Amino acid sequence: NAGVTQTPKFQVLKTGQSMTLQCAQDMNHEYMSWYRQDPGMGLRLIHYSVGAGITDQGEVPNGYNVSRSTTEDFPLRLLSAAPSQTSVYFCASSYGFKDGYTFGSGTRLTVV
Amino acid sequence: GNSVTQMEGPVTLSEEAFLTINCTYTATGYPSLFWYVQYPGEGLQLLLKATKADDKGSNKGFEATYRKETTSFHLEKGSVQVSDSAVYFCALNHGSGNTGKLIFGQGTTLQVKP
Numbered sequence: 001n002a003g004v005t006q007t008p009k010f011q012v013l014k015t016g017q018s019m020t021l022q023c024a025q026d027m028n029h030e031y032m033s034w035y036r037q038d039p040g041m042g043l044r045l046i047h048y049s050v051g052a053g054i055t056d057q058g059e060v061p062n063g064y065n066v067s068r069s070t071t072e073d074f075p076l077r078l079l080s081a082a083p084s085q086t087s088v089y090f091c092a093s094s095y096g097f098k099d100g101y102t103f104g105s106g107t108r109l110t111v112v
Numbered sequence: 113g114n115s116v117t118q119m120e121g122p123v124t125l126s127e128e129a130f131l132t133i134n135c136t137y138t139a140t141g142y143p144s145l146f147w148y149v150q151y152p153g154e155g156l157q158l159l160l161k162a163t164k165a166d167d168k169g170s171n172k173g174f175e176a177t178y179r180k181e182t183t184s185f186h187l188e189k190g191s192v193q194v195s196d197s198a199v200y201f202c203a204l205n206h207g208s209g210n211t212g213k214l215i216f217g218q219g220t221t222l223q224v225k226p
C-alpha cells in the first residue's frame with residue numbers, strides 16, 4: 001500500500017499564482033484533511049472531508065479551496081498565492097473519527 | 113473551545129533517562145486522544161491513542177493514560193534512546209459530530225544525547 005501520497009514535495013510560487021496540491025490515498029478512508037505546519041504554531045486545519053462530496057472548513061480556510069469527487073483524492077487549491085501561505089502542507093486520512101490519521105510526507109511551499 | 117496544551121520544549125535527556133511530556137486538554141463531549149511523532153523532514157506518524165477515560169495507549173515503549181478527572185494525557189517512556197529524538201504532538205478529535213477533526217498541541221521537541 002502506498003498510504004497517503006502528496007505531490008509535489010517542493011514548490012516555489014510567485015505571489016498571485018495559483019496551484020493545486022495533490023493528495024491521494026489507497027486505503028479507502030472516508031475522512032481526509034489538510035493541515036499547514038508553521039514554526040511555533042503546530043498544525044492548523046485548513047479543510048476537511050468526511051466522505052466523497054462532503055467538505056467543510058477548518059481553522060484557517062481563507063485562500064484555499066477543496067473538493068472531494070472521489071474517496072481517494074482530496075486536492076487543495078491555492079487561488080492566488082500570498083507570502084503568508086509559505087508553509088509545509090500535510091494531507092491526512094482516517095478510516096473513522098476515533099481512528100488515528102495517516103499522514104502524507106508533506107509539500108513544502110514557498111511563495112515569493 | 114477545544115484545545116490542547118503541551119509542555120514547552122526542547123526537552124533534552126541523556127540516553128536511558130525517563131521521559132515525561134505533559135499534555136492537558138479542554139474539550140466538550142468525549143474526545144479521543146492521540147500522540148503523534150514527527151522525525152526530521154518527515155510527516156507525522158501515529159504513536160498511540162486512547163478513546164475513553166482510563167484507557168492506556170502504548171507503542172514502542174511509550175505509553176499514555178487518558179485521565180478525564182485531570183484532563184490529561186501525558187506521554188511517558190522508561191528509557192529513551194537517541195533514535196527517539198523527534199517532535200511529539202498531542203492531539204484530540206472533536207468528541208461530538210463525528211467530524212474527525214483533529215486539534216493539535218504546539219509540539220514538544222525531544223533531544224536525546226548519547
